[in-house]
Amino acid sequence: MDAVIETAGLRRRYQGFEAVRGVDLTVAQGELFALLGTNGAGKTSTLELLEGQAVPAAGTVRVLGRDPYRERADVRPRIGVMLQEGGFPTELTVMETVRMWAGCTSGARPAAEALELTGLSGRGSVRVKQLSGGERRRLDLSLALLGRPEVLFLDEPTTGLDAQSRHDTWDLVRELKEQGTTVLLTTHYLEEVEVLADRLAIMHGGMIATSGTVADVVAERPSRISFELPLDRFLGDLPPLAALGVTAHQQSGRTVHLETGDLQQTATALLLWARDEGVELRGLDARSATLEEAFMEIAKGLENTGMENGKGLAGAAPEREGTRR
Numbered sequence: 592m593d594a595v596i597e598t599a600g601l602r603r604r605y606q607g608f609e610a611v612r613g614v615d616l617t618v619a620q621g622e623l624f625a626l627l628g629t630n631g632a633g634k635t636s637t638l639e640l641l642e643g644q645a646v647p648a649a650g651t652v653r654v655l656g657r658d659p660y661r662e663r664a665d666v667r668p669r670i671g672v673m674l675q676e677g678g679f680p681t682e683l684t685v686m687e688t689v690r691m692w693a694g695c696t697s698g699a700r701p702a703a704e705a706l707e708l709t710g711l712s713g714r715g716s717v718r719v720k721q722l723s724g725g726e727r728r729r730l731d732l733s734l735a736l737l738g739r740p741e742v743l744f745l746d747e748p749t750t751g752l753d754a755q756s757r758h759d760t761w762d763l764v765r766e767l768k769e770q771g772t773t774v775l776l777t778t779h780y781l782e783e784v785e786v787l788a789d790r791l792a793i794m795h796g797g798m799i800a801t802s803g804t805v806a807d808v809v810a811e812r813p814s815r816i817s818f819e820l821p822l823d824r825f826l827g828d829l830p831p832l833a834a835l836g837v838t839a840h841q842q843s844g845r846t847v848h849l850e851t852g853d854l855q856q857t858a859t860a861l862l863l864w865a866r867d868e869g870v871e872l873r874g875l876d877a878r879s880a881t882l883e884e885a886f887m888e889i890a891k892g893l894e895n896t897g898m899e900n901g902k903g904l905a906g907a908a909p910e911r912e913g914t915r916r
């Protein structure tokens with residue numbers, strides 16, 4: 592794998608509070624990697640280390656083969672960064688903002704092209720303070736794309752966007768990916784991950800709880816089957832549940848709920864039994880776990896072990912220091 596982003600044992604501390612606790616990540620060239628997590632999980636803190644905005648307390652980070660903090664002059668022109676809060680002067684117009692930014696960007700696209708990419712062409716003469724929240728996010732994205740970056744860091748790029756703008760942003764990100772851009776994004780929208788990401792990691796309490804493709808992450812959780820038994824049949828009439836691969840079961844009224852680690856095996860065995868016995872399984876529903884279920888289980892499971900955000904080994908989170916930009 593041709594790694595464009597690589598971290599090992601990455602840690603970050605704020606006044607003794609450890610927000611990032613040993614993160615190992617590898618993102619290949621042209622890959623779209625999504626960092627998910629509960630609020631305060633450490634996504635932005637990690638992203639800022641990758642962008643070279645801060646020095647890790649421990650561990651290593653490489654972007655395009657270099658240290659993004661110490662070799663900033665080499666790395667910065669090759670990456671695009673969309674922060675969670677833009678923080679540009681609000682008195683300038685949209686076009687003035689893009690031109691100002693373009694002046695500091697080597698090999699910048701024409702300003703009009705950067706605005707067109709994010710659907711802001713008609714808003715060039717509007718002052719930034721008059722933009723809606725969603726339009727500001729799109730302006731942020733235009734600025735991140737100005738230098739035709741090889742690596743794009745997007746911190747919650749679609750927060751505050753309406754459904755149409757969100758889908759437009761997804762299309763744009765896909766297009767950039769097709770052109771070979773490597774993308775690392777943080778998001779709270781699980782659908783965004785399902786639609787866009789090649790791979791993802793779910794962070795919690797400063798650590799990566801799980802990572803892989805959506806299918807990998809979901810495969811770690813049980814699949815579910817439910818159906819209604821006819822009046823003349825009982826749960827005990829089924830073949831032994833363990834032999835069907837069932838790991839947990841529950842019955843409410845005539846409805847049976849099964850959990851399994853191997854949906855195909857259990858569903859096949861169940862259907863063969865029903866066919867051989869001439870049983871109709873009314874309301875039959877069989878489905879893999881969803882990313883949302885995986886996410887919820889991780890957040891809940893780790894809380895139960897006392898490792899929820901702000902607790903655990905390194906003590907409570909202090910007051911935030913300073914601003915982001």
Ligand SMILES: Nc1ncnc2c1ncn2[C@@H]1O[C@H](COP(=O)(O)OP(=O)(O)OP(=O)(O)O)[C@@H](O)[C@H]1O
Binds near residue numbers: 605911
């Ligand atoms: N500048 C700072 N000073 C002190 N603590 C901070 C600072 N920035 C972040 N933290 C703390 O570090 C932890 C991780 O925060 P971070 O913003 O990285 O999480 P996140 O996963 O991006 O959260 P969200 O989804 O809410 O944006 C939190 O407990 C947060 O309060």
